[in-house]
Amino acid sequence: MKKNHLDIEQVRTMLRNTLRKVRDLYLEPGGDISVKLHTKAGSVTPDMLGLNPKDEAPSILVIEDGQIKEEELRTVKKSKExxxxxxxxxxxxxxxFYIQPYPQTNSQIQ
Structure with missing residues (x-):
């Protein structure tokens, strides 16, 4: 740290965290820092809980500004209804499907 003219408070500021949670800290050549936290300080993962969540499939835009995108609708094998x-x-x-209707305005309300 002396070689790079850093003091502990500058490192704490760069981390935006307490040093108590840090196991290893590396100062990269470009000035960035890489950090490895102690296991107890890290976030809980699905693996830690014995869960096997599915990855989310990508979404495909099928309606945009009221216009049905027919080719994309055929791609997902859905009808135009x-x-x-x-x-x-x-x-x-x-x-x-995730559908977002146009917001209702006073002129649309009957």
Whole structure:
């Protein structure tokens, strides 16, 4: 640290964390720091809990500004039975359809 003209408070500021959680700290040639935390200080992972969550499938935009994107809809093997009141819609294998209707304004309310 002396060679790089750093004091402990500068390192603490760069970390935005307490040094108590740090196991190893490396000052990279470009001035960045790499940190390895003590196991107890790290975040809990699904593996630690014995869980096996599925990765999220990518979503595909199928409706944009009320316009149905027919090629994308065919790609996900879905039908065109949607309303013109939809602002935005996307499909993901994981979550299915997400539909966002146009916001209602006073002139649209009947």
């Amino acid at each position: 949607l309303t013109e009141d939809v602002l935005y819609g996307e499909w993901s294998e994981t979550d299915g």
